[in-house]
Amino acid sequence: MSARYVPVGWTRAKLAYDAVLLLAVATYVLLYLHLGPHLADPARPLDGPTLLMRAWGSAAFLLLTLALAIGPLARLDRRCLPLLYNRRHLGVLTCLAALSHAAAVLDWYFAFSPTPSLVALLSSEPVRPFIPFGLGALLILCLLAATSHDFWLSFLTPPAWKALHMSLYLAYALVVAHVGFGALQAATDPALALVVLASAALLVALHVAAGLREARRDAGIAPPAPEPPWVLAGPAEAIPxxxxxxxxxxxxxxxxxxxxxxxxSAVTNLCAHQNGPLGEGRVVDGCITCPWHGFQYRLEDGCAPPPYTERLATYRLRQVGGEVWLDPRPNPPGTRVEPVAVA
Amino acid sequence: MSRLTAELLLAAAGAYGACGLAVGLLFLLRGLDRVDPAARGAHAFRPLLLPGLLLLWPLVLWRWRVLAR
Structure with a gap:
């Protein structure tokens, strides 16, 4: 928010979220290192460095899949919203896992010649297409992790920041290509192919389901009231x-x-932070609270409480009989509109 | 990719990163307070910005110029 920046705005929820994430990743990598040799083809036993790079690589892939699944999951089921609150820490952890994978690769495949390892990676023969795919994905992950602080949202503007962070989908496609042209070519059993295909299919299915649900909801346009420009917003008792x-x-x-x-009280449905759906939030401590990152706004004027400075467009309401009418023309952000008492 | 091309590419990336480091440090010391009021008096978070400044320094220079007007 626009109060003085801190490195991380820690809360108990964020600490718990990060602790669970770190524990889960550490457990996964340790289990992979421990169980991997037993699950590998006995005819092609895996050495320790190869296991380590596969452990970090697969951890990064699964974390990336989770990061992309959280958005549609939260739209489909409100119980998944807590997963969304600290997603940027998940993204940073994904980047660290991918960097660990890259470091393990450089330390094993390219560390035993006089040629610098990065030069050897880029100039290795025969040409391996999975290398540029992996490097591209890694560069995107680093860029997104490096611009995850709220400063960047303000500095680049929310639309530009959002567009930049949508490149996570490109990173996912590059990772799938990296695995497809790399590890899958040498795989002797279908497990890896199944995991990659199932993950990609799950992501596509979740996004389609969330998109269809939003399309159905968007089809419900409010009907006009008898007096223009007002529209009918439904019975007051329908608002919890x-x-x-x-x-x-x-x-x-x-x-x-x-x-x-x-x-x-009526405000725009778009949070000033990241366009989160305010209408899916709740009133907490007398303020509208965004379900995505907890940004808060006063009901009567759409202003964030001091010292924050974000403001929302407000709207006029009236009650006619038991029906709520809405003037769909937005007031300038921060305009005070007296709340309407439910008759 | 030939070895020479790889070396040139990495040298170019190194030069880009060096420029980014210089621009990033200058921005953190001289520009940040002017373009973002929320950064005034806040110092602990600044090192976190350096990787992004290093990667996006041409964009940073452009935004810095626009916001400083």
Whole structure:
């Protein structure tokens, strides 16, 4: 947020998240090193360095798959939202696992000649296409990890930052190509191919399911009220106390209508941080709280509480009978609109 | 890729990184406070920015110029 920056805004939830992640990765790598020799083809026993590079490589692939699955999972099931809160730490850990994989490769395959290992990697013959795929993915992962601090979001602007971080999908495609042209070519059993295919298929299925669900929801345009430009936002009792409903006018952004202590307030559905869906959040400590990263805004004017400075567009509401009407024209961000008491 | 091409590529990457280090340090010391009010008085987080500054220094120079106007 726009208060003074800190290296990491630690909370108990973030500490627990990171502890579980680190423990899971350490357990995975140790298990791989321990069980790998027993599971390998006895005719082609694996040496320790090869096991280590495969352990880190597969850990990075699985972490990357998880990082990309969290977004659609959180859209499909709110119980997965806590996985989203600290996803950038997951991304940084993925990058570290990929770097460990690369370091293990350089320390084994290219460490025993007078040629510098990076020169040997790039100029190795015959040409191995999986090397540029892997290097490309590693470069993207490093770039995304290096720009994961909130400073970069503000410095590059949220749309540019978001576009940059969408390149994680390109990194995933490069990793699949890296595995496909590399480890899969030498694999003697179908396990690796199955894991890669199942992971990629799972990601595609999750994104399609989340996309279809959002498309169905977007199809529900709010009908016009008898008096233009107002639109009908549904009955007031349909809005849960401490929660919101999301209304989609014919034109403009979706609007989140919150109910808090029997009064209704409307703000844009897009969080000023990363366009998170505010309407899926809750009122916490009297403030709208984004479900993605916990950014907060006051109900009456859409302003983040001091010392933060983010502001949301607000909207006018009125109640006619038991029905809530919404003026879909946004007020300038931070405009105070008196909440409407539910009759 | 020939050995010469690989060496040239790595030399170019090294030069890019050296420029990035210089720009990054200059930005952290002289530019950051001017372009982002939330960075004023905050120092502990600055080393975390260095890898990104090193990788994106041409973009950093452009944004620095735009934001400093």
């Amino acid at each position: 106390e401490g929660g919101a409903v999301t209304i989609r006018p014919l034109r403009g952004e979706a609007v989140a209508i919150f109910r808090h202590q029997g009064r209704l």
